[in-house]
Amino acid sequence: MTNKSPGVLDWILLITKRDxxxxxxxSASYITPVAFFLIIVSLFPLAFxxxxxxxxxxxxxxxxxxxxxxxxxxxxxxxxxxxxxxxxEQIIMSGEPLFLLVIAxxxxxxxxxxxxxxxxxxxxxxxxxxxxxxTLVLLFSLTLGSLLFSLLGAFGGALSLGKSPVLSTIIVLPxxxxxxxxxxxxxxxxxxxxxxxxxxxYLGSLVAIGLPGLSVAIAxxxxxxxx
Amino acid sequence: xxxxxxxxxxxxxxxxxxxxxxxxxxxETIEIIGSNGSGKTTLLKALVGLIPETNxxxxxxxxxxxxxxxxxxxxxxxxxxxxxxxxxxxxxxxxFPEYLRTELVNDxxxxxxxxxxxxxxxxxxxxxxxxxxxxxxxxxxxRPLYLIDEPFTALDDSSISLVSNxxxxxxxxxxxxxxxxxxxxxxxxxxxxxxxx
Numbered sequence: 001m002t003n004k005s006p007g008v009l010d011w012i013l014l015i016t017k018r019d020x021x022x023x024x025x026x027s028a029s030y031i032t033p034v035a036f037f038l039i040i041v042s043l044f045p046l047a048f049x050x051x052x053x054x055x056x057x058x059x060x061x062x063x064x065x066x067x068x069x070x071x072x073x074x075x076x077x078x079x080x081x082x083x084x085x086x087x088x089e090q091i092i093m094s095g096e097p098l099f100l101l102v103i104a105x106x107x108x109x110x111x112x113x114x115x116x117x118x119x120x121x122x123x124x125x126x127x128x129x130x131x132x133x134x135t136l137v138l139l140f141s142l143t144l145g146s147l148l149f150s151l152l153g154a155f156g157g158a159l160s161l162g163k164s165p166v167l168s169t170i171i172v173l174p175x176x177x178x179x180x181x182x183x184x185x186x187x188x189x190x191x192x193x194x195x196x197x198x199x200x201x202y203l204g205s206l207v208a209i210g211l212p213g214l215s216v217a218i219a220x221x222x223x224x225x226x227x
Numbered sequence: 228x229x230x231x232x233x234x235x236x237x238x239x240x241x242x243x244x245x246x247x248x249x250x251x252x253x254x255e256t257i258e259i260i261g262s263n264g265s266g267k268t269t270l271l272k273a274l275v276g277l278i279p280e281t282n283x284x285x286x287x288x289x290x291x292x293x294x295x296x297x298x299x300x301x302x303x304x305x306x307x308x309x310x311x312x313x314x315x316x317x318x319x320x321x322x323f324p325e326y327l328r329t330e331l332v333n334d335x336x337x338x339x340x341x342x343x344x345x346x347x348x349x350x351x352x353x354x355x356x357x358x359x360x361x362x363x364x365x366x367x368x369x370r371p372l373y374l375i376d377e378p379f380t381a382l383d384d385s386s387i388s389l390v391s392n393x394x395x396x397x398x399x400x401x402x403x404x405x406x407x408x409x410x411x412x413x414x415x416x417x418x419x420x421x422x423x424x
Contacts, residue, residue, distance in 0.1 A: 006323075025313070085311070086304060089277055093276055223279060
């Protein structure tokens with residue numbers, strides 16, 4: 001071990017490596033949200049019939065609701081495991097700004113639970129007869145939306161540390177509604193050949209505000225939970 | 228090295244202890260003793276900033292601090308920060324943000340007698356073996372101050388002597404220790420009984 005004191009980047013690297021390694025060993029952490037997402041999406045054509053026009057009109061709602069529900073599945077794992085085994089104590093006493101380390105954890109969570117949903121939405125696009133342009137809009141909007149779902153999920157997870165995962169779900173759902181509305185509106189605008197850029201900009205600005213704002217809120221909630 | 232004066236600590240508004248003061252010099256060991264619930268673990272947590280409702284002065288090498296940080300001390304509480312799904316080797320390699328050479332990690336695992344388990348997930352280990360992984364962490368770590376909560380819990384005789392020797396060895400290299408326990412041990416230069424506060 002070197003005598004040089006580690007910096008914030010060393011801590012971010014450690015958290016990222018550890019979280020990704022743990023997830024690679026627990027395939028359920030990334031397979032379950034994707035499987036859940038695809039099951040919900042594939043249930044709609046079965047329930048409403050394979051008629052292209054009807055499915056396309058509902059497509060954005062189906063995809064976004066499936067993405068939200070799937071992201072809720074992975075909320076519990078963001079902080080609770082680290083809280084229960086003492087890793088979170090070590091992270092807090094690192095002396096580095098906690099909100100930066102929180103961003104690293106949220107990013108890992110997004111890579112594990114959010115990014116696979118974004119990628120699998122390509123497959124969902126095939127089920128639901130999307131054009132190439134609509135699929136691209138979906139990918140962009142869902143990338144931003146899933147980042148926000150991960151941030152909100154981390155916020156719910158931090159507020160309910162050591163408590164029931166149902167509580168974090170109840171906390172997160174109301175905050176997710178604006179993201180859901182913007183996401184579906186963006187895709188509907190794209191399908192109806194209207195201006196969808198404005199919705200992407202709204203989602204982008206929510207990420208820009210939410211990333212620092214929610215990270216500080218998450219860090220504060222974690223510290224309060226240690227009281 | 229460390230001077231704690233008039234420390235007062237509350238948990239959810241309940242007073243755990245107050246007017247707690249002690250001085251710990253270089254190469255010294257202080258053992259915090261007391262009955263269950265007297266505040267031993269809380270004291271260690273308060274020193275590393277895990278208890279927000281803490282008042283008093285913590286002076287480290289002449290500087291007044293709100294709490295001690297990673298680079299100043301090694302803290303090992305009841306929760307050992309060991310991941311069940313990772314192997315012993317991976318756990319140790321990913322316990323510290325500093326780069327650890329593979330030989331160093333394997334050497335530490337060997338010293339605690341778990342080399343044949345090095346690539347097994349920690350979920351497969353017994354409670355005693357779990358504690359031995361924590362000892363391996365202690366071997367790998369080099370800090371001026373160590374705060375360890377009940378270091379001899381769930382250890383067999385050979386592991387107890389391993390930890391004792393490790394503490395003596397680190398002390399001779401200039402480190403200091405704050406340990407907790409229920410009764411004083413031979414390792415301690417000073418004892419602080421929380422029941423007598």
